[in-house]
Amino acid sequence: MSAETSVIIPARNESASITPLVSALLRLPAIKEVIVVDDGSSDDTGARAAAAGARVIRHPVSRGNGAAIKSGARAANGEWLVMMDADGQHRAEDVPLLLSRLAEGHDLVVGTRSAQAHANLPRRLANGLYNWLASWLTGQPILDLTSGFRAVRRRAFVQFLPLLPNHFSYPTTSTMCLIRAGYGVHFEPVTVLARTAGTSSHIRPLKDGGRFFIIILKIATLYSPLKVFGTVAATLFAASVWYYAYTYVVAGRFTNAGALLFTTSILAFLIGLVSEQITQLLYATTRAPEDGHVDSSTN
Structure with a gap:
């Protein structure tokens, strides 16, 4: 049986699509509440959402998509949370599918x-x-x-709110955090529609693309540092061996540059090792998944 569910919709200037989305969600029996976080809209997005029956949280100025999700998660009353975009791409009728996967024992289901x-x-x-x-x-x-279309157990998601960026991309951070913390993550195919006329993507490909990459590396060094530093150390060590062999053949000696590469590789490995131990302390303060929840999986 599905738990009580809160739907969180970050919205900025989405007046053209918000009413039919909220109305369709509230017709679903599993939905306890629909929370629309009006992130500094200059149109009547918030008013239309409220008129359709949503609970509206208003940000006077735009704080970013991630900040809107965090506001909604803190205010939500449901045991399960569904996050979806307000631009008409995500279908309300796919929500029961995601919730059914949560009911099977997954902690996060990504559309x-x-x-x-x-x-x-x-x-x-x-x-x-x-x-x-x-x-x-x-x-x-x-x-x-x-x-941005996902369903998650609230108790698992809220642990990582301080790590979520205020802008893009909260999905990137939350997915990697839950996987590295040992929660069950499932990827469920869904239908994605074209954006409602009059809406546009708030993603800036170049700027936000670089931000996505930095976020991935930040989470990796937080939750899997030895893999990152170990790879760097192995690369530097291989370079030092190659350079030593080259200088030995050419000059018959071991150069300072080769020694520097070798020493740096050892330091990178040790930094990764210490970071991994610190990470284990972080795991110790993270609530483990309940017995019976499945491991990370795909469809």
Whole structure:
């Protein structure tokens, strides 16, 4: 049986699409409340959401998508949380599907988009790169790192609110945090529609693309530091061996540059080792998944 569910919708200037979305969600029997976080809209997004029956939290000025999600999560009363965009791309009828996966024992269910659902080729390539990098860092297959359509157990999600960025991308951070903390994450294919006429993406591909990359590395060094520093150390060590062999053949000696590469590789490994121990202390303060929850998985 589904638990009581709160839907959190960050919205900024989405008056064209917010009313039908809220109305459709409130018709679902599992939904306890719909929280629309009006993130500094200059139109009547908040008023339309309230008229449709949503509980509206107003940010006088835009704080960012992540900040809106955090405001909604703190205010939510449901045991389960559903996050979705306000631009008409996510369908209310897919919410029961995500909730059914939570009921099976997963802690986070991500609505996974097909490759064709991404707006253009550069974005498809960028998301493919992010998915591959995050999969390598976490050791789990990640099919859609940046999807904003997801359902999660509130007790698992709220632990990581301080780590979520105020802007983009809270999906990236929360997905990697829950996987690295040992929570069960499932990727469920969903249908993604075209944006409602009059709405536009708030993502800036170049600026936010670089931000996504930095976020991935920050979370990786927080939750899997030895993999990052170990890779750097191995690369430097291999370079030192190659350079030593080269200088030995050419000059018959071991140069200072070779010694520097070798020493740096050892230091990088030791930093990773110490960081890994610190990470274990962080795990000790993170509430473990309840017995019976499944491990991270794909469909």
